[in-house]
Amino acid sequence: MRIAIGLEYDGSGFHGWQSQPFGCTLQDEIEAAVSVIAGGKTEVFGAGRTDRGVHALRQVAHFDIGVERPLQAWVRGVNSHLPQGIAVLWARPVADEFHARFSAISRRYRYLLLNRAVRPGLMNGKVGWCHWLLDVEKMQEGASHLVGEHDFSAFRAAECQANSPVRELHAIDIARHGDLVVFDISANAFLHHMVRNIVGSLVFVGKGKCGPDWILELLKAKDRTLAAPTFSPSGLYLAEVAYDSKWGLPSQAGCGIELEGI
Numbered sequence: 132m133r134i135a136i137g138l139e140y141d142g143s144g145f146h147g148w149q150s151q152p153f154g155c156t157l158q159d160e161i162e163a164a165v166s167v168i169a170g171g172k173t174e175v176f177g178a179g180r181t182d183r184g185v186h187a188l189r190q191v192a193h194f195d196i197g198v199e200r201p202l203q204a205w206v207r208g209v210n211s212h213l214p215q216g217i218a219v220l221w222a223r224p225v226a227d228e229f230h231a232r233f234s235a236i237s238r239r240y241r242y243l244l245l246n247r248a249v250r251p252g253l254m255n256g257k258v259g260w261c262h263w264l265l266d267v268e269k270m271q272e273g274a275s276h277l278v279g280e281h282d283f284s285a286f287r288a289a290e291c292q293a294n295s296p297v298r299e300l301h302a303i304d305i306a307r308h309g310d311l312v313v314f315d316i317s318a319n320a321f322l323h324h325m326v327r328n329i330v331g332s333l334v335f336v337g338k339g340k341c342g343p344d345w346i347l348e349l350l351k352a353k354d355r356t357l358a359a360p361t362f363s364p365s366g367l368y369l370a371e372v373a374y375d376s377k378w379g380l381p382s383q384a385g386c387g388i389e390l391e392g393i
Contacts, residue, residue, distance in 0.1 A: 136220075138192060138217065138219055148190075162194075189370060190372070191374075238318065239317040243258045243313055261337075265312055267337065273332075273344070298325070302317050
């Protein structure tokens with residue numbers, strides 16, 4: 132039987148999603164907890180391989196088990212064996228053809244950027260920070276060049292293992308809420324560090340270091356070395372993973388903390 136689960140987590144204390152030889156990853160912790168309830172070693176597959184320090188409001192994962200358990204065992208039972216900062220929100224049986232990563236039709240990331248003169252205290256590790264006053268309108272103008280299907284080589288990490296740098300960015304919205312500048316970016320899929328590299332370059336535009344059309348120039352150049360440095364992981368959240376309704380997963384609206392209003 133294949134089970135899909137929805138997750139939220141604080142990535143601050145973990146070395147990213149993907150299992151590593153030295154441990155301390157989200158996948159390691161979740162597999163260990165699921166294995167206790169399953170009564171044997173169980174591999175867990177996630178929809179997105181979030182980096183070290185990156186958070187999730189709505190991650191989706193799946194695993195296969197050969198035992199019967201009530202669905203709440205995969206929620207409350209697994210949660211009882213997880214460390215603070217990781218929580219299973221829901222569990223559903225799915226068809227064997229479902230795959231958390233490859234069945235996803237789109238993903239949405241949210242980046243929270245504190246834009247004030249002094250560094251964060253209470254929100255340390257949960258937001259990025261820029262002390263220069265940013266021009267959000269110019270940033271949105273620059274971001275508009277990114278919508279559509281493009282070669283995103285200029286925003287791709289050198290160690291990215293994707294077969295192609297082409298992705299379709301569905302929408303990007305940037306809005307100010309007091310001292311917070313909030314980026315919402317959705318696409319069919321993302322390259323390694325793509326969101327953080329986009330945010331870094333848009334911050335250059337917001338500071339006035341480069342004009343909005345510089346983003347278009349970066350796309351055309353397809354050269355990562357010409358773009359801004361990769362921005363901090365602290366403010367990045369995997370906000371949503373979307374699937375076809377045929378899989379019968381719960382609507383992600385209302386699952387976890389959506390951070391409405393920011």
